[in-house]
Amino acid sequence: MVPQGRQSKTHLSATEISHARDAFLKFDRNGDGEIDVHEAAAGLGVSFDDAKVLVMAVDEDDSGTVSFSEFLMMLCLRGHGVHGAWGAIRHYSECFARLDRDGDGEVDSREILAGMHVMGLKATAAEVEKLMDQFDDDGGGKLNLCEFLMMLSAK
Secondary structure, X not given: OOOOOOOOOOOOOHHXXXXXXXXXXXXXXXXXXXXXXXXXXXXXXXXXXXXXXXXHHHOOOOOOOEEHHHHHHHHHHHOOOHHHHHHHXXXXXXXXHHHOOOOOOEEOHHXXXXXHHHOOOXXXXXXXXXXXXHHOOOOOOOEEHHHHHHHHHOO
């Protein structure tokens, strides 16, 4: 369910990697080679809690930080370019918040279905349930923000 016009890239050019390094270094304020939650919050202008969710969505090795290789992987997987990848995650996080009508930090199939209908997308409850089953890692019947982001970034 990748939005139209957004496709995954399997590689980045040397120029894109150079731009990615520049962008990464702007976030990595202490120069330790990792972007922590505080640096992500400051760089994106979001709350600590929002930054924590964003870092968790990219942090492949569960270190609590984003390494340059994880940052590059995010760019390849998200297909939004250096400056747009974090923005895309932030945008999807805002979409998630709008879908989460009861404010419990998770979205259920009814909330997703209602959101799809508002956007003019036609889907049945069964289709949404099937989609959710693929990304509901904890089996709770709802998607948290990280699961939602994974669903949106899937092919």
